[in-house]
Amino acid sequence: MKMKLSPALFCSLFLLGCAVSKEKTPEWKPLFNGKDLSGWTAKIYPYEVGNNFANTFRVKDGVIQVNYDGYGEKYEDRFGHLYYDIPYSHYHLKLEYRFYGDLYPGAPDYTIRNSGVMFHSQDPRTMPANQDWPISVEMQFLGGLGDGKPRPTGNMCSPGTHIYYNNELLTTHCINSTSKTYHGDQWVKAELIVLGDSLVHHIIEGDTVLTYSKPHIGGPIVNNYDPRIKIDGTALKRGFIALQSEGQPVEFKNIYLKDLSKKNK
Numbered sequence: 279m280k281m282k283l284s285p286a287l288f289c290s291l292f293l294l295g296c297a298v299s300k301e302k303t304p305e306w307k308p309l310f311n312g313k314d315l316s317g318w319t320a321k322i323y324p325y326e327v328g329n330n331f332a333n334t335f336r337v338k339d340g341v342i343q344v345n346y347d348g349y350g351e352k353y354e355d356r357f358g359h360l361y362y363d364i365p366y367s368h369y370h371l372k373l374e375y376r377f378y379g380d381l382y383p384g385a386p387d388y389t390i391r392n393s394g395v396m397f398h399s400q401d402p403r404t405m406p407a408n409q410d411w412p413i414s415v416e417m418q419f420l421g422g423l424g425d426g427k428p429r430p431t432g433n434m435c436s437p438g439t440h441i442y443y444n445n446e447l448l449t450t451h452c453i454n455s456t457s458k459t460y461h462g463d464q465w466v467k468a469e470l471i472v473l474g475d476s477l478v479h480h481i482i483e484g485d486t487v488l489t490y491s492k493p494h495i496g497g498p499i500v501n502n503y504d505p506r507i508k509i510d511g512t513a514l515k516r517g518f519i520a521l522q523s524e525g526q527p528v529e530f531k532n533i534y535l536k537d538l539s540k541k542n543k
Contacts, residue, residue, distance in 0.1 A: 322358035352384035385525025391421030
């Protein structure tokens, strides 16, 4: 004997089933409010955390600007990073960046039209004042130099860390992506998909340009760190996100994050 459901009961059961089975879709969260640096903390070598030396990181016309007009005659290797105050493990980050102006006098030659976003970074409050780079992985941004030579962006660099590339341990500091070269002062859209200590994807202008896995602590480049923090071999499952300053003026805008962790599904 078949039971016949009334239209009203059928609809109710259908909607209840949808409510139970449907997972919550992660939403994009703005990390930058377009007005000030609320929720962000600067750490600039060789100063204590929280010292935004010479107003290096500032908000102008709705963008985060990296500017060195208060540095005096020379840059003096005052590498800096602006950290978002909440660490994440699984997420999709998107932002836009553009280079402008000239490399500041005294900055290393390799930093011309060079910046990036650090992720899975150590807490800046665990960094001694004279630690130059955070233990982290970097999605490196490069701009064309107008010399006709390719200079891809969305690369990977690894201060104090290692990754696996093509299923093999990679101990070199940086590897190039497959992106094209972006010249001039144009805005470039970059995305980063980080899945804990498993997969990482770099995306430039909608194209996946680099994929690798198993980020973990290890290797050189970072100096004057606290040895209690740099424990080689430790998997990087979560960490802080930071925007970089290293002598080249750069701007960032439209910074959004979608939390992909299980607690938000």
